[in-house]
Each structure stands twice: as structure tokens, then as C-alpha cells.
Amino acid sequence: MLSTLTTAPTISPADLREAMDGDVPPTVIDVRSPVEYSSVHIRGSYNVPLPLLAEHGEEFASRLPGQVVLICQSGNRARQANERLEAVGIHPDSVTVLDGGIAAFESAGGEVVRGRGPWAMDRQVRMAAGSLVLAGVTATKVVSPKFVYLAGAIGAGLTYSAASNSCAMAAALSRMPWNRSASEPELGTVLDSLPDRS
Template identity: 55%
Template sequence: MTSVNAKTLKLWMDQREGLTVIDVRTAHEFSNIHIRGSYNVPLAMLAEHAEEIADRVGEHVVLVCQSGVRAVQAQQKLAPLGISTVAVLEGGVNGFAAAGGDVVRGSQVWDIERQVRFTAGSLVLASLLGGKFLSPKMVSLAGGIGAGLTVSALTNTCAMGKALSALPWNRTRPVPTKEETFSTLPDQKK
């Protein structure tokens, strides 16, 4: 596996012709933060259209995601298709930002898992305080939240997450179509 660190990527972006930085995260993640000049090609789209993408990009491709896992999967799809360099950015987009890389920040919305933890924790704390100072019956809310979290873990579903995802700030950007994705991706091989 070929990888590149943030410092090297910054140099490449200034000096390398034929470099394409592809962010394989979802459109929603990309809208929150992305490397300036990168192109959003969600992993599922890249996996389905790897050959067409390889025909459009330059000689050097750097793949970006949050932690590296999706970028490695994308690398496995693109590497055998004749591109000179297919590298994964170490530390992902946040590592690049922390190293002083040029990023574009959109609206910063907590991910659903973090919102669930905050909501569940706040409700448990409020019910315990309410049980101590208002009515002992309020403690039952903490039990209900605990039971809900247990069921959530056992069934690998999350009713609270589903409810929170319906809130206006959590409405995600739609998955881009192939045409929308390809219209933004440069055709460097023409």
C-alpha cells in the first residue's frame, strides 16, 4: 500500500502536474470539511466506475477519507488500472487540516452517534437530578434510556439516532449521481 503524509501532499499540490485528490467520503462528510481542490467521488461510486475514473484522472491520485479505511478500499480498485501513483493520505482530511493544509469547512454538524450519546447522557442526567429534587418517579426515565440503549446494541438499530437524523440540521446531502460526480471530476487525459 502506498501512502502519503500531509506535508508531502501539500508539496505535491503545489508542484505536481497531473495530480488528482479524490475524497471518497459521502457527500455530507465532504460538505462538512474537505481539502481545497479535491473531488468528491463517494466510495460506492468509485467502486462501480473505477475504470471510467481511471481514464479521466491524471498520473498521480491521492485518495482521502476520514481514517484511511475507505481510501485503502478505493486504492485497491484504482491501483491495478495503470495510474502511476495511487496513494492514500495518512491521517485523512482531519490530519491534513491539523498539519496546516488548506481545507474548506462547511457547516459543522456532529455525527449522529455523537448526538445520540449527548442526548442519552443529558436525558439520564436530567432524570437523575429530577428524581433527586422533583419526583422519585423521574428516575424511571434513566431506566428507559438504559433499556433503549441495550436494545439498540442487541439489534444493531438505533431509534434515537433515527429520530435525530430527521432533524433539519441532520438532513444529509443526496448521493450524487454518476453524471453529477463526473461533471466535477476533471478529464486530465484529454
């Protein structure tokens, strides 16, 4: 399992926008799931889901051209991808992580492509956590005072999630049917879609 504590060099959304308008734009690799990518992504980015990149890091490291920017929803998965690429020998100066993820890029006025798909994972987590807390508080008043522990458990989980920079709820939600409707890309297809190194 990849660590979530790596400190990767970052690029701000404004700097990425400027770099993408330059003569030699960086290669933007989006490591979110295909469903997340299809719902919103940076124009011109390539979808390489983190599990695929983690499993085939050597192949990707040998094919990634020039300057590479890794992105995800908030930055955690992109940092994990950066750690994997560094572990297989990619030069640390050639890869950066988008600070704040795609949401920060869009907020900074970056161009994104929107499709029809499920909510972004952070929005799904907020909805699930909020609904569970609300249900727990309501059940405490209507059914049994012991339901207060449900709200406490969600609060503890969110606290741990922030402290560890991981999210068990997001991992569970990513396995739900509505988040798995887009087909997982195959290694050969993804590698062939990347720009030529020459």
C-alpha cells in the first residue's frame, strides 16, 4: 500500500494555467477513477487511474514525456502517484502535484470539461457523513439515546480522515455501483494515449 505522507513538489492552479498556455505545456495526468474523470476533468489531461499507475509504475515512468503534473480531487492520490513514480526512478524534478486538485484549478478559472456523471467524491462523502449524523441525531430523539454513538463515530472517522489524509468513507463509496459505471481503462490503451516522448 502506498503511503499518504509523501511530500511532493506542487504547482499552483494559476501556475498550471499559465504553463498550459505556454509553448511546451506539461503533460497532465489525472489519477482519479474513470467515473470521476468523466464527470469533470482538465481539458487535454490524460486519465491514468491510481491503481493502474501503481501496478505498472515502471511502464508509465518510461513513457511519460517532459514535465508531468499529477492531479486528483484534492491532492492525496496525486501525491501517492508521485511517490510511486519516484520509487521506479522517474526524476523528482520532472513531476509535480497540482496543489488543491481539480477543484482548486476550476476555482482559479482553469478550463475544465464537464460530463454527465456522479457527484465528485468529496461531495459524496459530505452527503453521506451529513446524512448519517442527521440520522443518528434524529434516531437519538425518536428511537434510543444510544444512536448518539453513530454521530460520534462519524465525527471520529472524519477527524481521523483529516489527520491521516486518507478517507475510508471515500474508499467505500468508490465501490458503489454508481461510481463504477465507467469502464476501467486497460494498460495498453492508456499507454498508447500518452504523448510521444520524442
